[in-house]
Amino acid sequence: MGKTLRVIAAALLLTLVLSAEGRAQDWFWGVEYMVSSSTGDTRDFVKDFSFRNFAVEGRNMVKDNVSVGLYLGWNVFAEKTDSLIEFNEATTVSGVQFRYVNAFPIMATAHYYFGQRRGIRPYVGTGLGTYYAENRLEIGTVAFQDKNWHLGVAPEVGVVIPISWNARAILNARYNYGLKSGGTKLSYFTFGVGIGWL
């Protein structure tokens, strides 16, 4: 946990330093709604195409084609299943289960933009930071919950589309990957539509 906090602090500090030269009006704030699909270890636990994803972010244009910022999100995966649980070679459990993953990415971000400042701007970027994730399994009258902090990255591609002099629409696709923590990795895609204003 101490290591995770240091990484978060360093990422936030880096964001502030890089954005210090930016003017106040260069901050770009946005809200984003996403759909998501679990993959890898996360899909092994919860198979879900989720409509329950939300994020807010701020980007500071430190150059005409570069921004650094902050990203806070909430992604929910849930599944009702009756698949077998095999703890080890000896033990098997069956029954209707409700499985949940609540993941909260907390990221410093950097983006590079193509195109002109007032035009349609495709971009590539990445987030670097941490995910707080709660995995929960309910079966019968009992529940098991696992809470972990994952160091992680979130590479992203997208496009910013001007819709007024100070408003922008955002379309993006992001891969979220959290390093192994508590015996499991975190892995999912999000596809978002957002709106932001300068």
Place this chain on the structure above:
Amino acid sequence: MSVSPRKLVQGIALAGAALGLGLGAACYPGSIEGVQEMDVVVTVRDTSANFANFLLYAMPDTVVQLNDTAEGSVELSHEYDSLMIATVEQNMAARGYVRVNIPDEPDDLPQDSVPDLLVLVTMVGVENSYYVWYPGWGYWGWWPGWGYWPGYGPGWGWGYPGYVGRATYETGTVFVDLIDPNDPSLGVEPPEIPVVWTGALRGILSGGAATTQTRIVDGLNQAFDQSPYLRRN
């Protein structure tokens, strides 16, 4: 009437945020559809046991309740005993095992009829409880300690808009244990019964007779079905 682009954008943003928060809050799938969905089947095996080596087994016709005098236990009905025994016997037969009867005098048992396995069916009933707070009573409502005073409980009016209650539910668990009486660990100290397989069916005690019978049969069948290694042939 005209709306400025800025107001329009902010309105769309707020609507999007509200939509996202709403979808996020209403975030979990479905719900339990009947008490049978609370049933859980657990099986555990001795990985060193070779179940193809067993053929004959003995099984008492009685289902014993293990904790019927323990505090918090629930007296379970024995009306399903024969159903449990029959279901276990059918599953054992389907997997190539043969039931033998044990005579009152063990010496009367022919040598070629000595069972390789003992199968015991037992059950446990437990009352589970937890404290719930029905909101609305205000400052003191958070304190679950109110539930300790006799006479308080669900439905008891406080003269205030809210109350604390003790909710209970009862669970029953059926165990099927396969014991290897020829295991060399039998008789060693400290005493340890050499169980080579256990199937446990745990569920909430609720529902009518037909539902209960179905849950028992389905649960016991599931215990055997999720143990593909448990077979003679």
